[in-house]
Amino acid sequence: MRGGEGERVRVAEGQRGRVGEGERVRVGEGERVRAGEGGRVRAGDELPPLEIEITRTLIVAGAIASRDYQDVHHDAELARHRGSPDVFMNILTTNGLVGRYITDHFGPAAVLRKVAIRLGAPNYPGDTMVLTGRVEEVEGDTATVRVVGANGIGRHVTGTVTVTLPPGGAS
Amino acid sequence: MSDEAAEPAARLKAYEGRAAAVAGVGKDPVNEPMIRHWCEAMGDTNAAYTGPDAVAPPTMLQAWTMGGLSGHEGRSDAYDELLGLLDEAGCTSVVATDCEQEYLRPLRPGDEITFDAVIESVSERKTTKLGTGHFVTTRMDVRANGEPAGTHRFRILKYAPARPKSKAARPRPVVNRDNAGFWEGVGRHQLLIQRCGGCGTLRFPWLPGCGACGSPEWDTVEASGDGTVYSYVVMHHPPFPAFDPPYAVGLIELAEGVRIVSNVIGVPYDKVRIGMPVRLRFERYDEELVLPVFRAGAEGGR
Incomplete structure (x- = not known):
């Protein structure tokens, strides 16, 4: 089961801040404006990556x-x-x-409509998963975001999230 | 394939379209403590999930329908039968592979959850990295206070765990006319070093001629068994079937001055050091294979 695609995700340069226990968030491209705070979302936008440390505690607490x-x-x-x-x-x-990754980025007024995910390489303790996302489509106030979560042995998750953005969030 | 594969696929296919859960009731109404526990676990600080107007994280949809330790209520006989059939076929393990959810209305504390689910499909027997088994896809309609709240399509793999392969044998030495004498010595628990018949230079590994003077004449001397670690590497990757990484491979300088590549044993792989004294030991790995290896510390033995 090990030996997946082994993909490495390059984390954009930028500031790093602690957000919760056992995880780090790196904000790509410095001062990216959040949708919902006046930013406009366009197809092709890349979401800043979110690194999740896969601890035994996270696995058990989540379960x-x-x-x-x-x-x-x-x-x-x-x-x-x-x-x-x-x-x-x-x-x-x-x-x-995955849901948190999207609402962290688009803000508390964003509403998840659909989350569809497929699992691949398992998340084992000691690994790190890096979530990345790209806006695939914006239609009206609704964006479709392709999400990939890569860990040390491959792609843990691939999925698509449909999210309704607050006014001003979509172009 | 095992006889388990003979499980008639048609018998499994017959469950497609049948109910997986009928009039299921969430064990708890949507509630703040479960929302908070979820948000703590996920590290989700979204303000929408706290306060007087809190909604539940939409991705909790399935959590409200979970049976927990006391088991599922509302699960249909058909679904239990299907899982039972798969258990009997050796597919006793389960792993989720896909989850597709659509959220039709926000869930708020106090909402009573009910649900129905149907078995959408049961796959042919498939072989995966985890083992062989069947994918079972269900679609659940979740209601809150009787109103549609979301749909939840879920795919699991019910599988028979792949048995861990029996440990592979270590590679056999390649014995030829030039080195047969060395391996015969190992068979007698002797580590033999070649000595040039022309100039007396010791050489290892065994070769047909002397690197110093070119003479093809030689005899042997038996190594005392004392040595030191001249250099070493620690193997982490790639793993070879017979070996269990990480492990240390040493270049051992024998007291006689020649060097030999072998395993360093009797010490953790990360405690091997250049200059560490080691002692020859003959280790049996299987019925046919004895190898000279080097044990750290004074202890040795034949």
Whole structure:
């Protein structure tokens, strides 16, 4: 299961600030104006990357917060018995992180309409996932964003998010 | 393929279109504590999810329908049967692969959740990196206080875990006329160094002629077994089937002055150091294979 696409994501130069426990956010291109704060969103816009440290705590906390008690998300021994090298992140946590990535960027007035994700290389403890996004389409007040979350062994998640932007957020 | 593969696909296909959950009820109404726990786990500080006008993160849609430790209510007999059939076929493990959600209205604390789900498709038996199994796709309609709130299409892989391959044997030495005497010595637990019959220069590894004087004449001396680490590398990647990285490969300088490449054992890979004294040891790896390796510290043995 290891040995995926091994893709490396280059994180744009820029400031780095702590946002929550165990994770870092790097803001690309310096002072990118957020939609919802007067910025205009256009097809082709790249969202600044979001780095998520995949800790054991994040995996277990995400599984329990989503009420997912599958042993592979909290019991490393049983996970190995099932052929996985360690516990791994559940899909609900990935879904939540993808949603957060979009609303972190577009602001609290943005409303998620659709989130469609596919999982690939699992998120194991000790890895880092870098979420990147690109606006594919803007129609009226609604944007479609293609999201990729790459970890050290490949693409953990690929997906598409449809989000309604607050007034002034779309061009 | 195992006989499990003989599971008639038609029997599984028959579940397509049948209900997966009927009149399911969320165990808890939408509530602030679960929203807060979710936001803490995700590191989501979105202001829309707190305060008097809070909505739930839309991506929590499925969480409100989860059975938790006490199990699912409302799950249909058909769905349980399908999962049971797959369990019997050896597909006892499950992993989610796809999730497609559409949000029709925001969920707010107090909303009562109900849901119905249908089995959309059951795939042929597929072989994946995790093992072989079947993809099962369900589509769920989620309601809040009876109003449509969202749809949730979910695909899982029910699979039989691939058995870890039995550990591969270490590579065999390539024995030829020029080095056969060396491997015969190893068989007797002797490390033999070639000595030139012309100039007396010691050489290792074994070669047909002397690098110093060119003489083809030679005899052997047995190494005392004492040596030091002249240099080393630690192998992390790529992994080879018979080896378990990380491990240290040393270039050992024998007391006699020649050098040999071998494993350094008896010390963690990251504690191997240049100049470290080591002692020859013959290690048996399987029924056919004995190799000279070097153990760190004074302890050695034949």
